[in-house]
Amino acid sequence: MSSQSSSQQTRSSDRAAAPDTRRANALAHLLLNGALVVLFGALFVQAGALPASMWEPLGSGSFPRLVLAVLMVINLGIMAQEWRRYRGAPRASAGLVTRWLWQHRLALGVLALFALYIVGVPMLGFRLASLLFLTLVQLTLGVRRPRSLAIAAIIAVTFSFGIDWLFRDVFIISLPRGPFG
Amino acid sequence: MTEALFAGMDQLFTLPTMATMLLGVVAGVIASAIPGFTITMAIVLTLPLTFTMAPLQGVATMLAVYVGGYSGGLISAALLGIPGTPSSVATTFDAFPMARSGQPGRALALGIWSSFFGALVSAIVLIIAAPPLAMIAVKLGAWEYFSLIIFAMTVVASLVGKSMLKGLMTGLLGLFIATVGADPMMGVARFTFDFDLLANGFPFLVVLIGIFAVSQLLQEVEDAEQTKHGKQLIPTNVAFKPLDALRETLTYPVNLIRSSLVGVFIGAVPGAGGSIANLLAYDQAKRASKTPEKFGTGTPEGVIASESGNSATSGGGLIPMIALGIPGSAVDAVLMASLMVHGIGIGPRLILDHGDLVYGMFMAMLLAAFMVLVVCLFSMRFFLRVTDVPRSVIVPVVLVCCVVGAFALNNRVTDIYLLLGVGVFGYILSKLDYPLAPLVLGVILGPIAETNLRRALMTDENWTLFFTRPISLTLLILAVVSVALAIRHRLRQRHAAKPA
Known part of the structure; x- marks a missing residue:
């Protein structure tokens, strides 16, 4: 029997992490919902220019305008809630942003690699871009030992060249080829 | 009906369909056994593989992944104490202590049998309930349909997430996203900004993958940073006695049927689903038990309740989808999308126009439940290894599959740019505690809502008909009641949380 130590399950959201982050969280809401109110307002105006119909009381723009109007009201409601939270929360300590970025370095690193991969697929082709992406993400997420590196290489080849073969020859769907064929 | 049933069975019981269903079951069990890999992700990734299949083969394969997924979540819940999917949370309460007390095989076998009976009960209820409900639904007018969607959206918004306002926000955002592209009545281009990509609207599948898979995977990476999971907790030598477990499961018939019916009912409520069903079934079993104090210590009653409850939601979720064209959950929305890809319209007429397909789906549910049972009973030792797959492998592989x-879907590179944008947006929303399920339901319900609203007003410009037609009024009252109950519930929670 190889029973080992129990797993610690301490999933914590940023909100629950500390009072320190409450103000930052409220600010993030205010920025997002504020931006959405402006966006929805602009789209509401644009929807007004859509043509009316001769055959029905509602034109093409009526339903989107109805949805956008309610969205604006709800976003303003969320902003009012978050504003109260922002005012009531203690000031964030210095270095909070740096700490947050450091805590999320792996997720942000994977996201950056994913963005590069998306851009790289049409430029390098699916096979090569996927091979590089799979290898780099596995390394980023902590694959270090020789055995793990060997497994990582097999996975990278299988899920780049293997998927390309599966889709091209079995499903007859050609994935982006790029300059290297 | 008999004719449609036999036609459906004729299409279902073919070698290619049964082979892809078997693969689907195995894939569903494996995917859900991996902590962090949800059933929705598994279904979403299966969808593109079904494009080249016949409609029933495609949807039967996805149903197999769905049913297999509910059983797979049990493995990591019982052995690692980590729910493989959100619908296995309550399974950890008793299956994990039972496994840690030296009976991992008993915990797994009890869970497998309970899952099987839960799926079986749900399939039977589905077969009995969906056709008559659809017969009633075809008589509904545009007013009732629009009110029904309003009701579904308010229920979803009030059930998921911590804030109802946020649930409504994402649901309405989904409705808005659905308005991009050609107007469903006049064909006028809306909000396309001369981008060819948007001419036909946002591709539903891309939105779905971006919202669920990409943002969820980034969240997984974060959790991996904050959590140090232990290695395998359970010995590799698991004593697995399925017949003993079957006998033990059947000694709790009331618990089994009650939990299954709770699962079916919760599954049929839009937006609820397995995660709520297994907690509610567990709670009901504890209240009804003669020994409630044993719950949480490894009692078989807890394992049976949670696993039969979550597996029964699979059939329950199909009831509103087949009868009304309203998906009960994100997974049902993907199943709907898979039929729409084949040009099959979803709604109450589905059962009238494609009876063979619907009855084929019913039989596929039953067949999938049997396949899961056989696969799990004979291959459990193999599935135990799956929980060892590290996140460093899962995350990049699934991201590649997302791309x-x-x-x-359309052989378009621009769709993968859109995937990135939607994924990042979904990640930001999830970081700020916005529930994502209402957004997906909004995207799929948007065109139905708009078409019915406009059709109702085209028929009669008098908008008060929404409030004077009895069924429409009832649905609107139910929508208001669901919002009011949610507000009351949250106010009580806030009041209880305040220090005295």
Whole structure:
């Protein structure tokens, strides 16, 4: 029997992490919902220019305008809630942003690699871009030992060249080829 | 009906369909056994693979993944104490202590049998309830349909997430996203900004993959940073006695049937689903038990309740989808999308126009439940190894599959750019505690809502008909009641949380 130590399950959201982050969280809401109110307002105006119909009381723009109007009201409601939270929360300590970025370095690193991969697929082709992406993400997420590196290489080849073969020859769907064929 | 049933069975019981269903079951069990890999992700990634299949084969394969997924979540819940999917949370309460007390095989076998009976009960209820409900639904007018969607959206918004306002926000955002592209009545281009990509609207599958898979995977990476999971907790030598477990499961018939019916009912409520069903079934079993104090210590009653409860939601979720064209959950929305890809319209007429397909789906549910049972009973020792797969492998592999799925839909590179944008937006929303399920339901319900609203007003410009037609009024009252109950519930929670 190889029973080992129990797993610690301490999933914590940023909100629950500390009072320190409450103000930052409220600010993030205010920025997002504020931006959405402006966006929805602009789209509401644009929807007004859509043509009316001769055959029905509602034109093409009526339903989107109805949805956008309610969205604006709800976003303003969320902003009012978050504003109260922002005012009531203690000031964030210095270095909070740096700490947050450091805590999320792996997720942000994977996201950056994913963005590069998306851009790289049409430029390098699916096979090569996927091979590089799979290898780099596995390394980023902590694959270090020789055995793990060997497994990582097999996975990278299988899920780049293997998927390309599966889709091209079995499903007859050609994935982006790029300059290297 | 008999004719449609036999036609459906004729299409279902073919070698290619049964082979892909078997693969689907195995894939569903494996995917859900991996902590962090949800059933929705598994279904979403299966969808592009079904494009080249016949409609029933495609949807039967996805149903197999769905049913298999509910059983797979049990493995990591019982052995690692980590729910493989959100619908296995309550399973950890008793299956994990039972496994840690030296009976991992008993915990797994009890869970497998309970899952099987839960799926079986749900399939039977589905077969009995969906056709008559659809017969009533075809008589509904545009007013009732619009009110029904309003009701579904308010229920979803009030059930998921911590804030109802946020649930409503994402649901309405989904409705808005659905308005981009050609107007469903006049064909006028809306909010396309001269981008060819948007001419036909946002591709539903790309939105779905971006919202669920990409943002969820980034969240997984974060959790991996904050959590140090232990290695395998359970010995590799698991004593697995399925017949003993079957006898033990059947000694709790009331618990089994009650939990299954709770699962079916919760599954039929839009937006609820397995995660709520297994907690509610567990709670009901504890209240009804003669020994409630044993719950949480490894009692078989707890394992049976949670596993039969979550597996029964699979059939329950199909009831509103087949009878009304309203998906009960994100997974049902993907199943709807898979039929729409084949040009099959979803709604109450589905059962009238494609009876063979619907009855084929019913039989596929039953067949999938049997396949899961056989696969799990004979291959459990193999599935135990799956929980060892590290996140460093899962995350990049699934991200690559997301890109392939998004590209394969239309063979367009621009769709993968959109995937990135939607994924980042979904990640930001999830970081700020916005529930994502209402957004997906909004995207799929948007065109139905708009078409019915406009059709109702085209028929009669008098908008008060929404409030004077009895069924429409009832649905609108139910929508208001669901919002009011949610507000009351949250106010009580806030009041209880305040220090005295």
